[in-house]
Structures are given as structure tokens and as C-alpha cells.
Amino acid sequence: xxxxxxxxxxxxxxxxxxxxxxxxxxxxxxxxxxxxxxxxxxxxxxxxxxxxxxxxxxxxxxxxxxxxxxxxxxxxxxxxxxxxxxxxxxxxxxxxxxxxxxxxxxxxxxxxxxxxxxxxxxxxxxxxxxxxxxxxxxxxxxxxxxxxxxxxxxxx
Numbered sequence: 001x002x003x004x005x006x007x008x009x010x011x012x013x014x015x016x017x018x019x020x021x022x023x024x025x026x027x028x029x030x031x032x033x034x035x036x037x038x039x040x041x042x043x044x045x046x047x048x049x050x051x052x053x054x055x056x057x058x059x060x061x062x063x064x065x066x067x068x069x070x071x072x073x074x075x076x077x078x079x080x081x082x083x084x085x086x087x088x089x090x091x092x093x094x095x096x097x098x099x100x101x102x103x104x105x106x107x108x109x110x111x112x113x114x115x116x117x118x119x120x121x122x123x124x125x126x127x128x129x130x131x132x133x134x135x136x137x138x139x140x141x142x143x144x145x146x147x148x149x150x151x152x153x154x155x156x
Contacts, residue, residue, distance in 0.1 A: 009064030010105065010124055012057060014132065016069035018101040027073045031066060072108040079107045086147040098133050099140060106145045110152055118149040 003011075016034050020027075035056070057065070072079065080092060083103055092100060106125030109116045122145045129137040 005058070005060045006064055007124065007128075008057065008061045010068065011128055011131075012061065012065035013068035013072070014098075014101050014105055014128060016065065017072050017104055018097055020073060027070050030073070031069065035062070068105060068108060071112055072104050075108060075112060076104070079104050079111065082107055082111065082148055083144065087144050096134070096137075099129070099137055102129050102133065102137070102141050103144055106141065107148055110145060110148050118152055122146060122149055 015038065016030065019034060020030050056062070083092060083100075087095075087103075095103070102125050106121055109121035109124075110118060113121070122142060125141050125145055126138045129141045133141070
């Protein structure tokens with residue numbers, strides 16, 4: 001079964017976001033390195049994304065992934081502040097890198113993507129967390145993103 005373009009894009013965006021723990025490098029360089037070095041055909045989970053003849057993601061998947069990753073990168077300080085405010089008893093340093101990348105991606109969609117309903121942004125992060133995180137990831141992600149989602153209408 002083929003995953004939708006947006007799900008594929010979100011999964012790739014997660015991998016890109018995972019690769020930038022801070023803002024010390026230009027997002028263009030990060031994206032170029034990702035598209036050059038990431039091996040799509042033999043993903044760790046044994047799945048491929050919708051691709052072209054060279055094994056690269058389709059243009060639609062790539063554009064969606066880049067939009068999320070670039071937006072997250074550009075708003076990283078604001079997003080991290082919101083995550084700090086919403087994550088009770090957890091500092092960002094204590095979170096796993098996968099969970100933090102998922103939270104950053106989900107928070108970006110909640111705070112800056114008016115076309116994505118709150119429930120979709122949260123559910124997508126949870127579903128992707130089930131694939132890439134630990135057993136505790138979905139509940140952890142849900143709790144924090146739900147707090148951000150409840151404040152959504154007043155932030156944009």
C-alpha cells in the first residue's frame with residue numbers, strides 16, 4: 001500500500017529535522033546534503049517512498065518535505081520555546097532526538113500551517129512516532145502537541 005504524498009513528505013521532513021539539532025548551518029546546505037546522501041531505496045524500515053527513475057522522491061513529496069523542514073528550521077527558536085512551555089517536567093535536552101524532531105515538526109504544522117487541521121497535525125506526528133520512536137513516543141507526543149494545539153487559535 002502506497003502512503004500518501006503528505007505522509008511520505010512528513011517522514012522525510014522528520015529525517016531532515018533530525019539532522020539539524022541546532023541552527024549552526026544553512027538550511028540550504030542541510031537540504032542539499034540530505035538529498036545527496038540519504039539512501040531512499042533501502043530505508044531502514046525496508047520501505048521506499050514514491051520515487052522517480054533515479055530512486056529520488058517525487059517532486060511533490062520532496063517539495064512538501066522541504067516546506068516542513070525549512071519552515072521548522074526558520075521558526076526553530078519560537079517552536080522550541082513553545083515546546084519548553086508545553087512540556088511539563090521535561091527539558092528539550094532530556095528528550096530523545098526522534099521525539100524532539102517529531103515535536104518540532106508537529107508544532108510547526110500546528111503553529112504555522114493554517115491549512116492543516118489541529119487533529120491532523122497531532123495524529124500525523126503520533127502515527128509517524130509509532131514507526132520511528134519508542135513505545136512511549138505516541139503518548140508523549142500527543143500530550144505536548146495537544147497542549148500546543150489548544151492554544152493554536154490565539155497564536156497565529
